[in-house]
Amino acid sequence: MKSSVIVFPGSNCDRDIAVALEKLQFKNKMVWHKDSELPKSDLIVIPGGFSYGDYLRSGAIAAKSKILNEVIKAANKGCLILGVCNGFQILIETGLIKGALLRNKNLKFINKDVYLKVNNTNQFCKNYKNGQIIKLNIAHNEGNYFTDKNHLMEIKENNLIAFQYCDEKGLVNDETNPNGSLNNIAGILNSKKNILGMMPHPERMIDKIISNEDGLNIFSSILN
Amino acid sequence: MKISNKIIERHGLKIDEYKKIKLLLEREPNLLELGIFSAMWNEHCSYKSSKVHLKKLPTKNKYVIQGPGENAGVIDIGDDDAIIFKIESHNHPSFIEPYQGAATGVGGILRDVFTMGARPIALLNSIHFGEEKNKKTKNLLNGVVSGIGGYGNCIGIPTVAGETKFNETYNENILVNAMAVGHANKNKIFYSKAKGLNKPVVYVGSKTGRDGIHGASMASAEFDENSEDKKPTVQVGDPFTEKLLLEACLQLMKDNSIISIQDMGAAGLTSSSVEMAHKGSLGLELDLSKVPCREENMTPYEMMLSESQERMLIILEEGKEESAKKIFDKWDLDFKIIGKTTSSNKLILKYDNKTVADIPINALSTDAPIYQRKWEKTKLVKNKKLNNIKKGNFKESLLKILTSPNHSNKKWITQQYDQMVMGDTILRSGSDAAVIKIHQKNKAIAVSVDSSANYCNASPQVGGKQIVCENWRNLISVGSRPIAITNCLNFGNPENKKIMGQFVETIDGIKEACEYLDFPVVSGNVSFYNGTNKKNIFPTPVIGGVGLVQNLNKVIDHRFKDIGNEILVIGKTFGHLHQSVYMNEILGINDGLPPEVNLKNEKNNGQIIMQLIDNNFVRSVHDVSAGGIILSLAEMSMSSGIGVKIARPNKLSNIFEYFFGEDQSRYIVEIKKEKISATIKLLDENNIFHETIGQTQANNFSVEKEFDESVDKIYKLNNTWFKNINATIKK
Amino acid sequence: MKFAITVTLKKDVLDPQGKVVQQTLQNMGMDTLVNVRQGKYFEIELNETKEDVAKNLIEEMCKKLLVNLIIENYTINKIS
Amino acid sequence: MKFAITVTLKKDVLDPQGKVVQQTLQNMGMDTLVNVRQGKYFEIELNETKEDVAKNLIEEMCKKLLVNLIIENYTINKIS
Numbered sequence A: 001m002k003s004s005v006i007v008f009p010g011s012n013c014d015r016d017i018a019v020a021l022e023k024l025q026f027k028n029k030m031v032w033h034k035d036s037e038l039p040k041s042d043l044i045v046i047p048g049g050f051s052y053g054d055y056l057r058s059g060a061i062a063a064k065s066k067i068l069n070e071v072i073k074a075a076n077k078g079c080l081i082l083g084v085c086n087g088f089q090i091l092i093e094t095g096l097i098k099g100a101l102l103r104n105k106n107l108k109f110i111n112k113d114v115y116l117k118v119n120n121t122n123q124f125c126k127n128y129k130n131g132q133i134i135k136l137n138i139a140h141n142e143g144n145y146f147t148d149k150n151h152l153m154e155i156k157e158n159n160l161i162a163f164q165y166c167d168e169k170g171l172v173n174d175e176t177n178p179n180g181s182l183n184n185i186a187g188i189l190n191s192k193k194n195i196l197g198m199m200p201h202p203e204r205m206i207d208k209i210i211s212n213e214d215g216l217n218i219f220s221s222i223l224n
Numbered sequence B: 001m002k003i004s005n006k007i008i009e010r011h012g013l014k015i016d017e018y019k020k021i022k023l024l025l026e027r028e029p030n031l032l033e034l035g036i037f038s039a040m041w042n043e044h045c046s047y048k049s050s051k052v053h054l055k056k057l058p059t060k061n062k063y064v065i066q067g068p069g070e071n072a073g074v075i076d077i078g079d080d081d082a083i084i085f086k087i088e089s090h091n092h093p094s095f096i097e098p099y100q101g102a103a104t105g106v107g108g109i110l111r112d113v114f115t116m117g118a119r120p121i122a123l124l125n126s127i128h129f130g131e132e133k134n135k136k137t138k139n140l141l142n143g144v145v146s147g148i149g150g151y152g153n154c155i156g157i158p159t160v161a162g163e164t165k166f167n168e169t170y171n172e173n174i175l176v177n178a179m180a181v182g183h184a185n186k187n188k189i190f191y192s193k194a195k196g197l198n199k200p201v202v203y204v205g206s207k208t209g210r211d212g213i214h215g216a217s218m219a220s221a222e223f224d225e226n227s228e229d230k231k232p233t234v235q236v237g238d239p240f241t242e243k244l245l246l247e248a249c250l251q252l253m254k255d256n257s258i259i260s261i262q263d264m265g266a267a268g269l270t271s272s273s274v275e276m277a278h279k280g281s282l283g284l285e286l287d288l289s290k291v292p293c294r295e296e297n298m299t300p301y302e303m304m305l306s307e308s309q310e311r312m313l314i315i316l317e318e319g320k321e322e323s324a325k326k327i328f329d330k331w332d333l334d335f336k337i338i339g340k341t342t343s344s345n346k347l348i349l350k351y352d353n354k355t356v357a358d359i360p361i362n363a364l365s366t367d368a369p370i371y372q373r374k375w376e377k378t379k380l381v382k383n384k385k386l387n388n389i390k391k392g393n394f395k396e397s398l399l400k401i402l403t404s405p406n407h408s409n410k411k412w413i414t415q416q417y418d419q420m421v422m423g424d425t426i427l428r429s430g431s432d433a434a435v436i437k438i439h440q441k442n443k444a445i446a447v448s449v450d451s452s453a454n455y456c457n458a459s460p461q462v463g464g465k466q467i468v469c470e471n472w473r474n475l476i477s478v479g480s481r482p483i484a485i486t487n488c489l490n491f492g493n494p495e496n497k498k499i500m501g502q503f504v505e506t507i508d509g510i511k512e513a514c515e516y517l518d519f520p521v522v523s524g525n526v527s528f529y530n531g532t533n534k535k536n537i538f539p540t541p542v543i544g545g546v547g548l549v550q551n552l553n554k555v556i557d558h559r560f561k562d563i564g565n566e567i568l569v570i571g572k573t574f575g576h577l578h579q580s581v582y583m584n585e586i587l588g589i590n591d592g593l594p595p596e597v598n599l600k601n602e603k604n605n606g607q608i609i610m611q612l613i614d615n616n617f618v619r620s621v622h623d624v625s626a627g628g629i630i631l632s633l634a635e636m637s638m639s640s641g642i643g644v645k646i647a648r649p650n651k652l653s654n655i656f657e658y659f660f661g662e663d664q665s666r667y668i669v670e671i672k673k674e675k676i677s678a679t680i681k682l683l684d685e686n687n688i689f690h691e692t693i694g695q696t697q698a699n700n701f702s703v704e705k706e707f708d709e710s711v712d713k714i715y716k717l718n719n720t721w722f723k724n725i726n727a728t729i730k731k
Numbered sequence C, D: 001m002k003f004a005i006t007v008t009l010k011k012d013v014l015d016p017q018g019k020v021v022q023q024t025l026q027n028m029g030m031d032t033l034v035n036v037r038q039g040k041y042f043e044i045e046l047n048e049t050k051e052d053v054a055k056n057l058i059e060e061m062c063k064k065l066l067v068n069l070i071i072e073n074y075t076i077n078k079i080s
């Protein structure tokens, strides 16, 4: 499996993602945002960080970079695309995933471990059990997902929510919602289900010595 | 322009110092030259009051590669890996503009570390605010925390440890100390010493604006009613640009282009250029017309004194200009050759083809004033007998401490910091020390910052010693071997004999502990003039320590692991209450002496804990510090959700002295039943004092006849203070 | 030529910033406060003498970068 | 009564956001662009009929909460 990680000025989880991909034997390439060509890839990852300092709106400026045109082309051809944190924000700004990511409801940056309920009916989550509760880490200022009523209907009808914030027991409610996200959405797919945007960082949970290994299955699901 | 007394004073120079400048120059300086002298001769850059005393600190052990004197200290952790670290204060700017002050403090200390070739891997901070009821406290706290997080999060370096304290002494002068830790190849370390003639001097990074002009002088000036006027000098940080600068510098460092490199910190272009020339015994000639400027019509004076952030000065090998420029172009950063090294031993500045300054380098460095300031010993206040102590209410006391800002859970703060970016954080904030893995290796470093202002105020000597020991204990408690420290010495006005005495005695204390524990000082920073209108802050030395974990499986923390394990206290409990949290916050008494530290016990107890961890005898470890045994136990319970059942002390000791006493060199350990006999055997063989005080249990935190509440409840109480803070903060 | 651009969230989009600001002001005792919405403000200077050309360019900037049309509205004013 | 408040950085204060926006617009080929400064915008509605009382309250909000007077300037406009 070939993967590419897009690197913008200000990306800072690019190395972490690469470590995760390499751990699962992806043949990975780092792609600089000014490049106009994208190596042939089965998976494109847009990593977390503060591309362009998160100035203007997070993800807005990265979404205008040259390489994004190539990413959009690849996406339309069905290539798998994973956007994590700032990568999710960039996907939103390009329109590849609908909706908006607003400031966290407490207006503060939030870094903590959160529980997530997995919906495994997509290629990114196949290796989880349906409804499985996993623990990943979030670290963001703007992860408060918002969309309009029609889109929300579509999301629900087509099973496009990949992850929802919950507690240890799987309870999804306001108390287990760290950032004010609509329906506790932590990760969401486009309608063709080849693009996943998620706020939590799977690449931070790939090693027991450091935390846990709950993030590994995202990468392994993509593999087969 | 004629230099009047008023101008001299406004530059923070004394008349005598001005006379010395004239002697050294053999003429009157012009305004630009005066500005340069004022920047170089002020306390912040020249260390004129502290130098003679700092020399006493031990700076070497077998791990030290570079001690004080460079941008940061360097230690060897084996396999060609080096750790580079330093702490620095940004107190005054943070009081004036908490967000930007704290943010630029983080940015500045990061540059000190990556300018030496290290990739920063961890950030720490020690922040001190005024008392809860002071109306500025919460806004300052909020601004400082967002600023620290804002910078570290954006640049993508985890903020993993720190300390936050509240004390009336900081009402008008908060402390913001930031520490950065980086990792480098020990054969690829970069220094600031210039070498060779006619080498190009290159300016890289952000453009120069009018930020922080006179910042360095401000950092060394006492606050007064007019300090509001000094506000426009606050710099604004741009962590995004710093991230680019970091990557560009590290990339350039991979080939052999750099002769010397130095960040532009306090006093910007002035101090960086003088430092490089001075260390290399060379001269520099700079053409200020070439300096990249942000604003129009900037004067040479402004350029030399600007403290715009995210800039570096590099001396390149000849012929490497093109390839170096390519790298900075890639990262969209300015790259400009602004001068060359010369043999003149002078700093010569040109502007519009005219020489605008011509100063011997030595006049700015070696000939800068050094003061043997007068000092007097701190009067020690004897411990008074505490009569009414038996009448206290144990339960109320503990609950009051758990809900006080100083001992509240600091999650509200640490959740605003990205602690996990870079993927190597094994232990995060909330532990005795944070543990960061060396990327893709089977070893890690432990890092912690500590201070105890009340102890240091009561006895600077004992306090100085204690704080080094506390730091050592914290590093040991997570399974590391302590290696070396950095220190930030926050003091009042050194022209005051008492304050100078505090400084001198603190250094004596630090020195004694560091020597005994083989725990040298490799870098640091001094911040004087912390205070307002003659009211000085308590002496507040902050120690930042680094330890080495050789085997990742030995990393341990203070969270109880299971129910039914034995709880032991290692080290002897005498019940010292003076200067303790209990006396301060419950009895409202603030006199007497802090607990003495017996260095021999400290070392022995520390080494035995290392051995217990190494033998896998212990399930959790926590050092006993402020708040005594009971607070340490509560922390172990609250962090794990596991309760304890603690017996009353069997001897005749008073229950308050026993549980709240702050005797030093103690640890609490959790041990499985089957490991108890082996553990006790080892302790006895080594003559280590120990006592079993109880067991872990489900749900409840209980002390025989005194206290019985669910862990859940005390955890909630421990979080209330910060939970209620949002509503009152200025956005 | 210089323009001022204000960008605000559309009416039915939740405005967490505005809401928190509003709550804080109310906590501070400002009872007559009814509503706060927070947005962005830009001042943009162009080297262009023809007003229609300039205005078109500013429009383009808004549409292509400054504004997220899905959630935001904008207004443009010439200031000099 | 409704007011619009714009908050901008003082002249010599670094505006990293504005700088990045400006560069991006220039990279997008907008050559006549000279300068971008970014600020904040608030729309505040009060339940108050006396204009002077309202204005005073808005001033107070600016000074106490909305504006960082150390690095920012502000202007207030009545919009309805």
Ligand SMILES: Nc1ncnc2c1ncn2[C@@H]1O[C@H](COP(=O)(O)OP(=O)(O)O)[C@@H](O)[C@H]1O
Pocket: B044, B045, B054, B057, B067, B068, B069, B070, B071, B072, B073, B086, B088, B112, B265, B266, B487, B488, B489, B521, B522, B523, B524, B525, B526
């Ligand atoms: N308290 C201290 N203990 C040991 N070294 C110190 C102390 N204070 C300053 N130093 C050393 O003095 C040198 C100059 O410090 P400083 O001016 O803060 O550095 P910088 O120019 O990088 O800001 C550094 O090498 C620093 O490590």
Ligand SMILES: [Mg+2]
Pocket: B071, B111, B112, B263, B265
């Ligand atoms: Mg330095």
